[in-house]
Amino acid sequence: MKITTREINDILIVDIEGEIRRSDITDLTLHQWIKQQLERGKRKILLNFEKVEFIDSFGVGEILASYISTNNLGGKLKLVRISRKLYLIFQVTMLTRVLEIFDDEQVALESFFKE
Amino acid sequence: MSQNKTYSLLSRLVDIRPEEVTPSLLMFFYFFLIQVSAYIIEPVKISLYLRWLTADRLPYAYLLSALLIGLAVALNSELLQRTRRAYYLAFSLLFFISTLILFWFLFRIHWPWLSLIYWFWSDLFMVTTTTQFWIMVNDLYHPHQARRLIGFLVSGGLLGGVSGALLASRLARHLGTENLLLICPVLLLFCLVIIFFYSRLPGKEEKQSAPSGARSTPLTTWREIRSSRYLSLLAAIVAMGMIITTLVDFQFVSVVGSRFAEQDARTSFLGSFLTVLLVFSYLLHVTMTTRILRQSGLRLALLIAPVFLLLGSLAIFFVPAIYMIYWAVIIKGTDKSLSYSLNQSVRELLYVPVSPEIKYRAKVFIDMFVSKFAKGFSSIILLVSFTLLHFSLKQISLVTIAFILLWFMFNLEIAREYVNTVKKNLKIKWQDANLVISENIDLDLTKLVFDTLESKKRSSVLYAMNLMDLLKTEKLSPELKKIISYKADEVLARSMDSMLESGGSFSATDLDRALEQEDLGQDIEQIMSLDVYREVMKGYIDRISADRSSETETSRMEAAKALGLMEPDPAVSRNLKRLLTDDSPDVAKYALESAARLKQREFVPLIIRHLGRASTREEARRTLASYGSRIIGTLKDYLSDKEEDLNLRKAIPDILAQTGTQRAADLLSLELKKQDEDVEAEIIEALHRLRSRNPRIVFQKELILPEVTRQIKQSYWLIIKLNEFKEKKEGWLPFQDLEASLAMHLKRIFELLSLIYPPDEISRAYQNICQGTRKSLDYSIELLDNILPKELSLLLLPIIEDLPLEARAKRCQKLLKQLEKSMLEPGPATGR
Numbered sequence: 001m002k003i004t005t006r007e008i009n010d011i012l013i014v015d016i017e018g019e020i021r022r023s024d025i026t027d028l029t030l031h032q033w034i035k036q037q038l039e040r041g042k043r044k045i046l047l048n049f050e051k052v053e054f055i056d057s058f059g060v061g062e063i064l065a066s067y068i069s070t071n072n073l074g075g076k077l078k079l080v081r082i083s084r085k086l087y088l089i090f091q092v093t094m095l096t097r098v099l100e101i102f103d104d105e106q107v108a109l110e111s112f113f114k115e
Numbered sequence: 116m117s118q119n120k121t122y123s124l125l126s127r128l129v130d131i132r133p134e135e136v137t138p139s140l141l142m143f144f145y146f147f148l149i150q151v152s153a154y155i156i157e158p159v160k161i162s163l164y165l166r167w168l169t170a171d172r173l174p175y176a177y178l179l180s181a182l183l184i185g186l187a188v189a190l191n192s193e194l195l196q197r198t199r200r201a202y203y204l205a206f207s208l209l210f211f212i213s214t215l216i217l218f219w220f221l222f223r224i225h226w227p228w229l230s231l232i233y234w235f236w237s238d239l240f241m242v243t244t245t246t247q248f249w250i251m252v253n254d255l256y257h258p259h260q261a262r263r264l265i266g267f268l269v270s271g272g273l274l275g276g277v278s279g280a281l282l283a284s285r286l287a288r289h290l291g292t293e294n295l296l297l298i299c300p301v302l303l304l305f306c307l308v309i310i311f312f313y314s315r316l317p318g319k320e321e322k323q324s325a326p327s328g329a330r331s332t333p334l335t336t337w338r339e340i341r342s343s344r345y346l347s348l349l350a351a352i353v354a355m356g357m358i359i360t361t362l363v364d365f366q367f368v369s370v371v372g373s374r375f376a377e378q379d380a381r382t383s384f385l386g387s388f389l390t391v392l393l394v395f396s397y398l399l400h401v402t403m404t405t406r407i408l409r410q411s412g413l414r415l416a417l418l419i420a421p422v423f424l425l426l427g428s429l430a431i432f433f434v435p436a437i438y439m440i441y442w443a444v445i446i447k448g449t450d451k452s453l454s455y456s457l458n459q460s461v462r463e464l465l466y467v468p469v470s471p472e473i474k475y476r477a478k479v480f481i482d483m484f485v486s487k488f489a490k491g492f493s494s495i496i497l498l499v500s501f502t503l504l505h506f507s508l509k510q511i512s513l514v515t516i517a518f519i520l521l522w523f524m525f526n527l528e529i530a531r532e533y534v535n536t537v538k539k540n541l542k543i544k545w546q547d548a549n550l551v552i553s554e555n556i557d558l559d560l561t562k563l564v565f566d567t568l569e570s571k572k573r574s575s576v577l578y579a580m581n582l583m584d585l586l587k588t589e590k591l592s593p594e595l596k597k598i599i600s601y602k603a604d605e606v607l608a609r610s611m612d613s614m615l616e617s618g619g620s621f622s623a624t625d626l627d628r629a630l631e632q633e634d635l636g637q638d639i640e641q642i643m644s645l646d647v648y649r650e651v652m653k654g655y656i657d658r659i660s661a662d663r664s665s666e667t668e669t670s671r672m673e674a675a676k677a678l679g680l681m682e683p684d685p686a687v688s689r690n691l692k693r694l695l696t697d698d699s700p701d702v703a704k705y706a707l708e709s710a711a712r713l714k715q716r717e718f719v720p721l722i723i724r725h726l727g728r729a730s731t732r733e734e735a736r737r738t739l740a741s742y743g744s745r746i747i748g749t750l751k752d753y754l755s756d757k758e759e760d761l762n763l764r765k766a767i768p769d770i771l772a773q774t775g776t777q778r779a780a781d782l783l784s785l786e787l788k789k790q791d792e793d794v795e796a797e798i799i800e801a802l803h804r805l806r807s808r809n810p811r812i813v814f815q816k817e818l819i820l821p822e823v824t825r826q827i828k829q830s831y832w833l834i835i836k837l838n839e840f841k842e843k844k845e846g847w848l849p850f851q852d853l854e855a856s857l858a859m860h861l862k863r864i865f866e867l868l869s870l871i872y873p874p875d876e877i878s879r880a881y882q883n884i885c886q887g888t889r890k891s892l893d894y895s896i897e898l899l900d901n902i903l904p905k906e907l908s909l910l911l912l913p914i915i916e917d918l919p920l921e922a923r924a925k926r927c928q929k930l931l932k933q934l935e936k937s938m939l940e941p942g943p944a945t946g947r
Contacts, residue, residue: 057641064647085635091579092639093648094677097670098655 003033011044011112012037013105017051020059030059034066034077043075044112048105050081060089067099076100076115080108129267132918138255138316139264143271145251145309149244150272152299154279154393158385160230160237161368162292162378167227170372173365174497176231180238181491185484187239189333191246192479200254201314204247208307211240212300222293238487246482248272249463250475251313257893265460266404273400273456277393284386292382336480339473345536346477348529349465350485352417355522356458357489358496359424360450362515365497366508367447374440392448400456407457413901414530416461420453421523428512428519439508465529468536468897534901576673580680583639644682652677653686660690663698671702679709688715695721700730707734711741719746723753726767727760736766740773747774751782754794764794768801775808784818790825796863803866806874814870823907826864828934830914831927833857838924861914868903876902884915892917910934 002017014037020030028036037045047063049055063079070077078100082090090096102108121140122133131139164176194203218233252261252268283295340346375381407416427446434442466474496514500506506514567585570577642648656678659670675694681687694706695718703725710718719742725735739746753759754767768786771779780802787798799822805812833853840850865881880898883891896915899908913926 057638057645060638060642061645061647064645064651068647068650088579089635089639089642091576092583093642093680094576094580094652094673095648096576097673098651 001030003030008109009113010042011046011109012042013046013048013109015048015051019054020052020062021054021056022058030062031065031069035069038069038073038075043070043073045070045075045077046080046105046108046112047077048080049083049086052083055083055086060086063099064095076112078102078108078111080105125267126922130263131267135256135260135264138313139267141309141313141316142248142252142255142268145306145313146248146268146272147275147278148302148306148309149248150275151279151282152302153241153244154276154386154389155283155295155298156237156240158280158283158287158382158389159292159295160234161371161385162287162382163222163230164234165368165372165381166378167230170365170369171502173368174494174502176234177361177365177490177494177497179231180235181487181489181494183235184238184242184487184490187243187483191243191483192333192336192476195250195475195479200250201310204251204310204313205307207243207247208303208310211244212303215296215300215303219293219296222296242483242487246479249478249482252463253466253474253478255316257889260889260893261463265463266400269400269404269456269459270397273393273397277390277397280386280389280393282386284383284390287379287382287386292379295382333480333484336476337484340477340480343473345529345532346469346473346481348525348532349469349477350481351525352465352522352529353462353481353486354489354492355518355525356420356454357486358493358518359515359522360454361490361493362497362511362518363424363428363446363450365501366511367443369508370439370443388444388448392451395448396452396456399452400460404457404460413461413464413533414527416457417526417530418523420450420458421519421526423449423453425516425519425523428515431509431512465533468533534898574669574673577669577676580673580676583636586636639680643677643680649681649684649686652681656690657686660693665699668699668702671697671699672705675702675705675709678706679712683713683715687713688717692718692721695725700728703728703731704734707731707738711738714742716746719749723750723763727763729762732762732766736770736773739770744774744776744778747771747776747778747782751786754786755789757791757793761793765797768794768797769804772801772804772808775805775812777812780805780812780814784815787822788818790822795822796859799863799866802870806870810874816871819867819871820907823864823867824910824934826860826867827910827914828931830857830860830864831931833860834913834920834927835924835931838920841920857914864911864914872902889917 001020004015004017006013006015014034016030034045045066047066067077080102081104082101087096087101090099090101100108100111102111119133122131122136125131125136125139129139164173168176194206198206214236218229218236221229222233252265256264282298286295286298340350371381371384375384407419424446427449430446431442466478469477497511500511500514567578567581570581656674659667659674662671671694674690675697678687678691678694691706691709691713694702695710697703697706707722707725710722719739722735722738725731726739728735739750750767750771754764754771756764768783771783783798783802783805787795787802802814802819806814833856837850837853837857840853861884862881865877869877876898880895880902883895883898886892892915896908896912899911899915903911910930913923913930916923918926
């Protein structure tokens with residue numbers, strides 16, 4: 001997993017690349033990385049999955065843990081351009097009713113602005 | 116006398132239907148006249164033979180008769196196949212009339228060996244006319260009709276025999292033995308007249324002995340008999356009976372020959388003996404035959420003759436020589452009286468389950484050929500033992516005893532085979548409907564398919580969750596997948612998020628592929644078991660499940676579905692309990708489905724409540740059934756509680772039945788005993804389902820039989836009411852209600868009977884009753900007679916028999932009084 005970031009206004013756009021899976025744990029997991037950003041005062045985070053090739057249940061757990069951590073600090077974590085398979089998983093697990101998921105980055109950013 | 120008066124008179128004596136009066140009277144008088152002639156011919160035969168050839172030469176008469184009768188049988192069989200029934204009967208009678216006159220003439224020339232020829236001729240007369248009579252009976256009646264009327268018809272023969280023997284006894288000294296023969300042609304001319312009317316009777320089924328183009332010879336008939344175990348046994352018991360009769364007859368005639376030297380005195384004695392014998396036989400027949408057959412069944416009826424003859428044969432060793440005539444009279448009397456009454460009826464009954472194509476050929480062959488062969492065989496035994504080895508009459512009794520023991524064994528065996536053969540004649544028209552449905556249709560899968568299709572319209576999340584469930588079952592055919600995916604894009608486009616509107620959509624096929632290739636199902640399970648997942652969802656579900664507004668109905672449905680997929684914890688239980696009490700049936704259905712997955716005991720009272728709601732009853736039934744046997748006690752408490760909602764109580768027996776356990780059967784049987792009419796129908800149906808699901812379950816007769824009797828009593832009452840209202844029959848609604856109610860009670864009776872008697876046979880009998888044809892009804896009654904205790908099948912008869920309503924009502928009233936008087940609870944553990 002490789003992470004690069006961009007920042008538009010106070011929104012941190014996190015571009016994730018590669019695979020998020022249990023067998024491929026790097027020194028820093030997605031949740032730990034998000035926690036670092038939260039510690040740095042970031043409260044509006046948009047995770048971009050456009051270049052994520054694979055994500056397993058461990059990866060979903062990382063996203064959910066990140067969501068809780070952000071939420072607990074009064075922040076917002078949203079998702080953009082997730083794969084069809086991941087969307088299907090979120091549908092079946094009803095996570096689409098809790099997580100904010102977007103197909104278009106601009107629409108996602110606008111949703112932050114509206115808040 | 117008008118037809119109605121005759122019927123009214125006859126119906127007091129015999130169980131007869133109005134349309135059976137004319138044919139039965141014709142057959143009664145035909146048999147009467149034939150037997151009058153036969154019992155004049157018989158004493159003349161013995162007396163003349165003893166005069167000219169003596170008792171020592173009796174084995175020759177038996178042997179010659181047996182040998183020649185074979186040829187006569189072949190000729191008779193050929194005539195039977197080639198000639199129309201009425202012509203065949205008329206020609207036979209004309210032959211006997213003319214030869215009788217010829218014998219009368221020839222006896223005047225005093226040729227000793229003529230008595231041997233006459234012996235053979237009289238045997239031919241007896242065998243041919245009697246067999247022809249039974250062939251006529253078989254043409255006229257269905258098996259159960261024959262069973263009802265046999266007693267009456269045989270009575271005609273017995274009365275004829277008495278009259279003939281009495282005539283011989285009274286007239287022998289006045290007219291002379293030979294002159295008695297001239298009475299017979301006159302009687303046989305009357306038989307010809309009866310044949311004329313018989314040939315014009317409507318509705319008789321002239322069964323040809325073989326299909327066209329496949330005419331049989333005695334050899335092929337013999338092969339057919341040998342290839343059938345039942346017919347072989349039938350032939351064996353006829354053969355054994357004939358051997359024993361011949362040995363006993365030899366002993367009797369020998370004793371009579373040595374006691375009476377003068378011919379006419381001997382004829383007169385024989386006439387008197389036969390008169391007393393036949394009167395005794397007649398009394399035995401009218402008082403005992405039907406009673407034995409109805410109350411004790413075929414098996415006991417088959418064993419009575421062997422037992423009595425065994426005792427009689429043993430008695431010779433204790434009788435002094437001067438009283439030998441009394442012994443001879445008693446043993447001959449026992450053999451003949453049983454043979455004329457009980458054995459005759461039993462033998463005719465044994466032919467009932469044989470298919471018509473074989474029956475006539477086999478009957479002719481066995482009655483004429485096998486029995487005569489047995490007679491020939493016994494004459495050889497006599498020639499060897501009496502003529503060559505000079506056995507005494509006592510030693511011959513030892514030989515008789517050996518054959519009686521064999522006869523006993525064959526009788527036991529055929530009684531067993533009889534039931535199997537009757538069963539084969541009954542067709543199963545349908546199987547248990549519930550069983551067929553459960554075997555051929557997966558109800559859970561069907562429901563899931565419908566839920567999935569339905570959820571398409573409501574929410575993409577529900578659709579995805581249902582689709583996931585559906586695909587996990589791995590039972591979806593490609594066609595079904597296509598149906599489910601049909602218009603999926605359109606539906607999704609309407610209901611999904613903006614992201615999917617721009618191109619993302621999925622179908623069952625996509626999801627299926629994803630599941631197969633990437634273990635999606637496993638991923639989803641793992642995600643839902645994550646603490647973080649539950650933490651994310653907790654707040655949302657807490658909020659949704661507490662909100663009862665109509666706006667959140669779909670969200671509550673989703674939440675209810677999702678809870679069933681999660682690992683159970685206090686929060687899951689708390690929210691599911693809330694959703695189980697949701698007013699929306701759609702939400703409750705998903706909550707019930709989830710409860711069925713989690714199977715927690717704390718949900719049970721909430722689930723049971725749904726049994727009282729029409730909209731969620733089915734789902735609640737399914738959910739409770741998924742708990743299995745561990746909630747049987749709880750369910751039973753609700754069932755017993757008369758304060759509970761009746762709809763709720765009515766739904767419980769079926770759930771208990773779905774457990775398929777002995778405990779459920781015991782509890783339901785105990786509830787049945789309480790005779791709670793509110794839930795009685797449901798309990799009976801549930802017990803029947805339990806029987807279908809698990810054949811190993813044992814039901815207690817003492818709990819089931821009282822309910823059978825109660826249902827029978829209620830059926831009687833309905834029949835009596837139907838008879839009262841019969842004038843208003845045409846389209847009168849209460850009459851139709853009563854008829855429907857009677858049909859329902861009949862079904863319940865058979866459902867209950869299937870619990871304690873062989874269910875397949877009970878089901879066959881019921882199906883054939885429902886089929887409603889005369890033949891199917893007859894076979895059903897025949898089968899029931901063989902599987903139920905006598906007193907129970909007698910109670911059932913008025914409900915199922917094809918009788919006029921008035922006659923049925925009369926019987927019902929009579930039996931109802933008997934039941935109430937004796938408080939009869941049928942057959943305590945008397946089932947076979």
